[in-house]
Amino acid sequence: MKAIFTKDEYVRYVEQKAPKSKVMKNILRAFLVGGVICAGGQLITNWLKARGVPAENAANLTALILVCVGALFTGLNIYDEIGRFAGAGSIVPITGFANSIVSPAMEFRSEGFITGVGARMFVIAGPVLVYGISASVIAGIIYYLLRF
Amino acid sequence: MNNIFVSILSAFITGGIICAIGQILIDRTKLTPARILVLFVTSGVVLTALGIYQRLVDIGGAGATVPLTGFGYSLAKGAFKDVEQYGLLGAFTGGVKATAGGITAAVFFGYLVSVAFKPKPKS
Amino acid sequence: MAEKRIGRQTIKIQNPVRIVSAAGIVGPKEGQGPLRHYFDEIIEDELWGEKSWEKAESKLQRETFAKALNKAGMSTGEVDYVIAGDLLNQCIASNFGLRESMIPFFGVFGACSTMAESMSLGSMIIDGGFADNVACLTSSHFCAAEKQFRFPLELGSQRPPTSQWTVTGSGCVMLSNKGTGPCITHVTTGKIIDMGIKDANNMGSAMAPAAADTIIGHFYDTGIAPESYDLIITGDLGRLGKNICDELLRRQGLEISDRYNDCGAMIFDMERQDIHCGGSGCGCSAVVLAGFIYQKMQKGELKNVLFVATGALLSPTSTQQGESIPCIAHAVSIRI
Numbered sequence: 361m362k363a364i365f366t367k368d369e370y371v372r373y374v375e376q377k378a379p380k381s382k383v384m385k386n387i388l389r390a391f392l393v394g395g396v397i398c399a400g401g402q403l404i405t406n407w408l409k410a411r412g413v414p415a416e417n418a419a420n421l422t423a424l425i426l427v428c429v430g431a432l433f434t435g436l437n438i439y440d441e442i443g444r445f446a447g448a449g450s451i452v453p454i455t456g457f458a459n460s461i462v463s464p465a466m467e468f469r470s471e472g473f474i475t476g477v478g479a480r481m482f483v484i485a486g487p488v489l490v491y492g493i494s495a496s497v498i499a500g501i502i503y504y505l506l507r508f
Numbered sequence: 509m510n511n512i513f514v515s516i517l518s519a520f521i522t523g524g525i526i527c528a529i530g531q532i533l534i535d536r537t538k539l540t541p542a543r544i545l546v547l548f549v550t551s552g553v554v555l556t557a558l559g560i561y562q563r564l565v566d567i568g569g570a571g572a573t574v575p576l577t578g579f580g581y582s583l584a585k586g587a588f589k590d591v592e593q594y595g596l597l598g599a600f601t602g603g604v605k606a607t608a609g610g611i612t613a614a615v616f617f618g619y620l621v622s623v624a625f626k627p628k629p630k631s
Numbered sequence: 632m633a634e635k636r637i638g639r640q641t642i643k644i645q646n647p648v649r650i651v652s653a654a655g656i657v658g659p660k661e662g663q664g665p666l667r668h669y670f671d672e673i674i675e676d677e678l679w680g681e682k683s684w685e686k687a688e689s690k691l692q693r694e695t696f697a698k699a700l701n702k703a704g705m706s707t708g709e710v711d712y713v714i715a716g717d718l719l720n721q722c723i724a725s726n727f728g729l730r731e732s733m734i735p736f737f738g739v740f741g742a743c744s745t746m747a748e749s750m751s752l753g754s755m756i757i758d759g760g761f762a763d764n765v766a767c768l769t770s771s772h773f774c775a776a777e778k779q780f781r782f783p784l785e786l787g788s789q790r791p792p793t794s795q796w797t798v799t800g801s802g803c804v805m806l807s808n809k810g811t812g813p814c815i816t817h818v819t820t821g822k823i824i825d826m827g828i829k830d831a832n833n834m835g836s837a838m839a840p841a842a843a844d845t846i847i848g849h850f851y852d853t854g855i856a857p858e859s860y861d862l863i864i865t866g867d868l869g870r871l872g873k874n875i876c877d878e879l880l881r882r883q884g885l886e887i888s889d890r891y892n893d894c895g896a897m898i899f900d901m902e903r904q905d906i907h908c909g910g911s912g913c914g915c916s917a918v919v920l921a922g923f924i925y926q927k928m929q930k931g932e933l934k935n936v937l938f939v940a941t942g943a944l945l946s947p948t949s950t951q952q953g954e955s956i957p958c959i960a961h962a963v964s965i966r967i
Contacts, residue, residue: 364882365840367827367955374828374836378871379792379908381535386789390531391524394575398523401570402516419573423582423610426574431617434785435625443787448530450787451541452548452575453523454610460545461614463785465622467778470683477622484542484786485614488576492549492583493603499557500587500599507591534789538830541788627784629660629677629774 386447393442393449401426401453423454430455434462460484515569522568526575545576552580582606635758638852640845641819648754650965651764651810653925654698655918656691658773658799661910664899669922670800671698677774677799684775685723691801691914692717692728692770699766699803699921703810707734710805711762714749716740717770717913718797719779724770734766743838743867744821744942745769746802746917747961751818753806754963763808770801771912780831780947793833795869795911798898802917804925813928813936817964819849823944825957831943831950835872835895835908838941841958842868843879845939849962850885857887861933864924865960866916866940867895869909894919916940928967936965 365373401422408418430453433439439459443450450456461481468480482489530548533539539547555561561581564572572578586606590598604611637643655670662673672694681687692715700707713732716739717724725738741748749767756762774784776797782788806815824844828837842865850857857863868876873893880887894916895909920938927933939962945954 364879365826367825370826370840371828374833374875377875378833378836381792383532383535386535387528387531391528394527394530395520395524395571398568398571398574399516399520401523401574402519405570406512406515419570419582420609422570423573423579424613427610427613428617431614431621434787435621437625437628437785439787440785441787444789446527446787447789448534448544449524449527451534451544452527452530452577454574454576454579456541456787457545457576457579457610458614458618459785459787460541461618462621463627463783463787465618466625466627466785467783469622469626470685473623477619481615481618481622484545487542488545488549488579489611491546492553492580495550495553495580496583496587496603497599499553499584500591500602501596502557503588504591504596504599508595538791541782541786627774629784 389445390447390449393446394452397450397453397455426454427458430458431462434459435466457485457488518567519569519571522564522571523574526572526577548576549580552577553584556581556584579607579610640822640848641817641852642755643817644754644758644815646758646808648757648806648808648815649810649812650804650815650925651807651812652699652702652805653803653921654695654702655802655921656695656698656800657914657918660773660904661798661800661898661918664904666898666919666923669926670918677772684772684778685719688717688719688724688770688772688775689728691772692724692768695770695801695803696729696732696766696768699768699805703805703807705764705805707732710734710764710766712737712753712756713766713768714739714753715768716745716749718742718776724772741959741961742942742944743771743911743913743915744940744959744961745913746920747866747938747940747963750804750806750815750963751820751961754815754818757806757808765806766803767806768801768803769913769917771797771799771914773797773799776912790907791832792907793830793836793871795834795867795895795908796899796906797912798910798915798918800914800918802914802921804921813965813967815963816966817849817853819845819852819962821845821960821962823957823959825955827955829953829955831945831956834911834943834956835869836875837956838943838958838960839868839872839875839879842876842939842941842960843883845960845962846880846937847883847885849937849964857885857890860890860935860937862924863887863891863937864939865893867909867911868893868941869895869911870901871908897923928965931967934967938963938965
């Protein structure tokens with residue numbers, strides 16, 4: 361094999377031969393589904409506000425409801441179908457965060473409630489919390505130093 | 509009525525664009541979903557700190573707060589708010605405090621659902 | 632050189648080693664594919680009455696072995712060795728599936744090349760006079776493999792266009808020095824080949840150079856003319872890998888396109904079944920061999936087959952550490 365390709369040449373050859381993702385189609389689908397989920401969120405927020413919930417709480421409550429819906433759709437074996445169609449359109453919204461918590465937990469239930477469900481819940485979502493929270497602490501410290 | 513329609517439309521467009529950016533990253537860079545989520549939440553924190561994300565929230569509403577960048581926005585905004593109130597301690601309490609509802613809901617509903625349902629292969 | 636060794640990678644089997652029976656059981660998706668009529672049983676759902684995917688895969692091996700044993704008209708006491716392996720960590724599908732068999736057992740790991748690896752070793756054991764009957768089997772399970780190597784089933788992620796679908800299924804062949812059935816005549820053992828592909832969602836491309844290397848080694852060592860085979864079949868390169876392997880061979884002066892196929896490219900309906908580049912997994916080549924190829928040989932529709940099972944020797948750890956994928960291909964030559 362080395363006679364005709366070096367490793368680098370082979371990797372490049374494969375890249376050129378491999379079927380490509382249909383990028384435009386995928387982007388359009390992600391835009392539509394992501395947009396619909398967010399519009400749904402706005403709808404919930406508007407409804408809550410109309411019922412007299414203060415703006416801050418309305419946003420929090422919206423997140424809570426969407427997380428609940430995302431978790432439920434995952435359990436009903438629907439979210440993965442949406443994800444197959446929408447890609448980032450259903451990964452990026454907070455419903456996708458719920459999906460990333462529920463899906464490994466469901467999968468590893470056969471390993472028990474503690475080491476299976478409990479531990480595996482955060483296989484994907486764990487890093488999000490680690491980096492999100494750490495970044496917010498750093499941002500907070502910088503803000504503190506700039507202010508005082 | 510008109511206002512409501514505009515707010516939903518701008519949420520749709522803002523959220524759609526943020527998700528489309530995620531899709532470009534997946535297709536072009538082969539980033540896994542876990543990396544996309546981390547990247548988005550961290551970007552949300554950074555953009556909020558730079559004062560950019562607040563403007564996006566003002567325009568897009570839920571379109572900016574529902575994507576994971578919005579989670580980063582809540583974390584950073586909460587940290588800043590608590591820093592103003594409690595000083596340096598706030599950097600450690602504000603972020604999680606502001607997002608406690610979402611995180612707790614994810615853990616609690618996540619647990620309930622994963623105990624109640626079974627995974628099925630895609631056929 | 633050892634008397635049965637005819638080249639760097641190849642041995643010639645001198646005493647007859649026959650495949651006296653073969654059995655294959657597959658999952659529901661494979662049961663909707665174009666080869667569905669060649670399988671002994673199609674299970675209705677991936678759990679098959681068990682509590683976990685892993686247990687279901689063990690049951691696949693247990694039942695497939697029982698079918699092959701039954702077809703050969705043998706009792707477990709007549710089988711001298713079982714050689715088996717699978718994709719799960721520590722090969723638990725084989726270890727647990729065969730723990731009640733009470734037959735001397737060799738566990739092997741060759742990733743998806745396991746079927747050809749176990750048949751290679753089984754042929755040598757029989758030819759060497761160490762056994763009369765040896766069972767060779769392997770399995771893979773879509774859900775168990777996804778869980779171990781990729782993402783949870785319910786995670787809403789997209790599969791890239793180069794990805795392949797792990798076959799749910801188990802295949803078993805019974806080798807014997809007596810009886811009737813196609814003979815194993817040559818064994819060409821592959822070398823570990825790594826051409827630097829790092830994408831675990833593009834296994835076909837990673838494995839293609841290993842397949843091409845073993846095929847060329849086989850013809851170089853044996854001096855057999857490629858035209859004497861009706862079918863040269865690789866294990867689970869899929870549509871893309873098959874294409875690349877074919878081109879690699881052509882560039883090295885070996886033209887086999889008219890008699891070359893790939894189990895991974897055959898087992899599913901590419902247009903209807905949404906499996907991107909094709910099937911993969913230990914079970915893929917095993918069920919195609921035990922079903923399609925074996926039955927065609929029994930009927931005389933295929934006379935000489937070169938079976939080249941391909942394996943990607945990676946682990947989730949090596950992928951996370953950014954390693955490229957070492958691959959292997961083992962070939963057995965089967966004639967009636």
